[in-house]
Amino acid sequence: MLHCDTLTVDMQIYLPIAEVSVNAFLLLGLGGVVGILSGMFGVGGGFLMTPLLFFIGIPPAVAVATEANQIVASSFSGVLAHFRRRSVDLKMGVVLLIGGLVGAACGVMLFNYLKSMGQVDLLVKLCYVVFLGIIGGLMFIESLNAIRRSRKNGGVAKRKKHNWIHGLPFKMRFRVSGLYISVIPPLIVGFCVGVLAAIMGVGGGFIMVPAMIYLLGMPTKVVVGTSLFQIIFVTAFTTLLHATTNYTVDMALAVLLLIGGVIGAQIGTRIGTKLKAEQLRILLAMMVLVVCGKLAFDLLVMPSELYSLGPSGGH
Amino acid sequence: MITRLIALLTLLSTPLMAEEVVLGLSQNRVAITANFDGSEILIFGAVKRESEIQQEPPLEVVIAIAGPSKPVTVRYKQKKFGIWINTESVEVDEAPSFYAVATSKPFDEAMNHVNDLRYKVSIPRMIRSVGAPMDVSNPQRFSEAVMRIRSNNGLYQLRENSVSVDQQTLFRTSVKMPANLTEGDYVTRIFLTRGGEVVSQFETTIDVSKVGLERWLYNLSRQQPLYYGLLSLAIAIAAGWGASAVFRIFRQG
Numbered sequence: 289m290l291h292c293d294t295l296t297v298d299m300q301i302y303l304p305i306a307e308v309s310v311n312a313f314l315l316l317g318l319g320g321v322v323g324i325l326s327g328m329f330g331v332g333g334g335f336l337m338t339p340l341l342f343f344i345g346i347p348p349a350v351a352v353a354t355e356a357n358q359i360v361a362s363s364f365s366g367v368l369a370h371f372r373r374r375s376v377d378l379k380m381g382v383v384l385l386i387g388g389l390v391g392a393a394c395g396v397m398l399f400n401y402l403k404s405m406g407q408v409d410l411l412v413k414l415c416y417v418v419f420l421g422i423i424g425g426l427m428f429i430e431s432l433n434a435i436r437r438s439r440k441n442g443g444v445a446k447r448k449k450h451n452w453i454h455g456l457p458f459k460m461r462f463r464v465s466g467l468y469i470s471v472i473p474p475l476i477v478g479f480c481v482g483v484l485a486a487i488m489g490v491g492g493g494f495i496m497v498p499a500m501i502y503l504l505g506m507p508t509k510v511v512v513g514t515s516l517f518q519i520i521f522v523t524a525f526t527t528l529l530h531a532t533t534n535y536t537v538d539m540a541l542a543v544l545l546l547i548g549g550v551i552g553a554q555i556g557t558r559i560g561t562k563l564k565a566e567q568l569r570i571l572l573a574m575m576v577l578v579v580c581g582k583l584a585f586d587l588l589v590m591p592s593e594l595y596s597l598g599p600s601g602g603h
Numbered sequence: 604m605i606t607r608l609i610a611l612l613t614l615l616s617t618p619l620m621a622e623e624v625v626l627g628l629s630q631n632r633v634a635i636t637a638n639f640d641g642s643e644i645l646i647f648g649a650v651k652r653e654s655e656i657q658q659e660p661p662l663e664v665v666i667a668i669a670g671p672s673k674p675v676t677v678r679y680k681q682k683k684f685g686i687w688i689n690t691e692s693v694e695v696d697e698a699p700s701f702y703a704v705a706t707s708k709p710f711d712e713a714m715n716h717v718n719d720l721r722y723k724v725s726i727p728r729m730i731r732s733v734g735a736p737m738d739v740s741n742p743q744r745f746s747e748a749v750m751r752i753r754s755n756n757g758l759y760q761l762r763e764n765s766v767s768v769d770q771q772t773l774f775r776t777s778v779k780m781p782a783n784l785t786e787g788d789y790v791t792r793i794f795l796t797r798g799g800e801v802v803s804q805f806e807t808t809i810d811v812s813k814v815g816l817e818r819w820l821y822n823l824s825r826q827q828p829l830y831y832g833l834l835s836l837a838i839a840i841a842a843g844w845g846a847s848a849v850f851r852i853f854r855q856g
Contacts, residue, residue, distance in 0.1 A: 360843070361839035361842045364840050406689050531832030531835065532829055543838060594681075595677055595679055595748030597676070
């Protein structure tokens with residue numbers, strides 16, 4: 289449990305679906321901080337918020353479902369700023385979205401199956417550790433190299449223009465991104481992100497942004513806006529699936545998080561435009577690695593209570 | 604002979620009938636509002652009797668409040684492949700979501716073992732686990748885990764010596780109910796005991812329910828989940844758009 293004595297004065301609020309009482313200012317603050325990061329990096333911020341909600345005692349199923357709803361708000365707020373700057377590749381966004389919706393449906397089914405098995409917490413945490421570890425590590429190394437190269441040459445690092453992806457069929461022209469590639473890789477990327485959105489209560493930006501840069505070869509300036517565009521629809525769909533199958537979306541919790549979140553996202557977007565792409569990436573990589581390390585540590589160290597209680601499962 | 608028997612019977616049955624509980628509660632309803640942060644219920648009462656106060660053994664009071672009972676799945680973690688994962692699980696058939704016992708003496712003195720078995724008063728008596736799977740060793744530890752975890756959360760409380768009894772007639776105690784309560788009827792039982800034996804009992808219920816916005820949101824989420832989900836999304840979109848619009852005005856102005 290997270291406790292801050294100066295904050296726990298009298299703004300306790302009872303969450304109707306989570307059925308716990310928490311401090312309203314704590315939730316507003318969490319929403320704000322995560323919102324700033326969300327706007328800066330074009331990630332939904334869910335990968336930080338969902339574990340934080342676990343820490344303050346929100347049941348994991350409620351945290352995952354409600355976080356999906358909150359990401360809709362912060363992503364929508366963020367994408368508007370990107371639309372005005374014309375840094376959204378709509379065509380690419382729609383292709384990613386089609387994969388994403390299919391992935392989200394599969395993800396919710398997997399989530400519900402594992403919940404009845406009692407392994408959902410483990411799955412969620414393992415997903416975090418594996419994905420955050422790989423992506424954080426790769427981004428960190430790549431950004432370091434990019435910074436080193438740009439210092440040496442004084443120029444921008446060259447992206448690999450031709451790889452195996454260009455051999456695939458069903459090619460399509462993405463004008464905004466300046467790409468002519470097969471639709472299969474973006475569909476697969478979208479699908480994976482959809483599955484993760486449903487299981488981990490994240491938008492999936494932290495996996496989609498690097499995948500778009502390194503796998504699809506999209507220019508960094510359209511990556512953030514396009515990923516936000518896809519995230520809005522996938523998380524909206526996930527919210528509806530969780531609300532109708534698990535009844536775990538807590539509107540009161542979502543409202544408090546998103547008030548902080550949308551304001552934070554606006555501030556974050558402005559900070560983000562002032563930083564260089566390499567700096568942005570290395571910051572994101574470090575944050576991803578910190579969260580990953582904390583979760584891995586929790587899995588490896590013996591918990592203080594070996595038993596846990598859950599609602600009667602197995603129907 | 605017959606008169607002696609009747610006299611003996613009256614003598615034996617007198618303490619059972621002679622003392623009755625007249626109860627008062629500070630509230631018989633706990634309303635879970637938006638700023639609900641737990642509740643403290645004051646339970647007080649008097650012992651009504653027709654005859655003289657019996658001095659020995661002294662009158663003791665045991666009060667038990669039980670929230671709605673639900674089956675619980677208890678899972679046990681073990682280290683496998685280097686990480687801690689759930690390996691065994693046992694379904695505990697019945698465990699109250701909240702249970703508080705307040706007594707005027709240490710529990711064993713206020714109520715003996717036979718009466719505890721009969722009236723199911725102490726915390727272990729309230730948890731029922733019918734059958735554990737065959738491959739689980741020592742299933743008792745799962746029931747103990749329920750008690751330990753819920754005691755740590757303030758959901759199970761054994762408060763010995765917390766009921767004050769005056770002149771063997773007036774008694775009072777207060778029970779703290781935490782914020783994470785389950786809705787339902789909370790059955791409140793009051794036992795009067797002498798020498799560990801129950802001489803009288805009284806039962807009433809405290810209604811715990813969500814009210815106002817909490818009630819409305821909860822009902823909507825269960826009865827109209829699709830509308831509830833759409834409403835959540837509408838709020839999210841509106842908030843996202845609103846923040847964006849407000850910040851644009853700030854920047855231009």
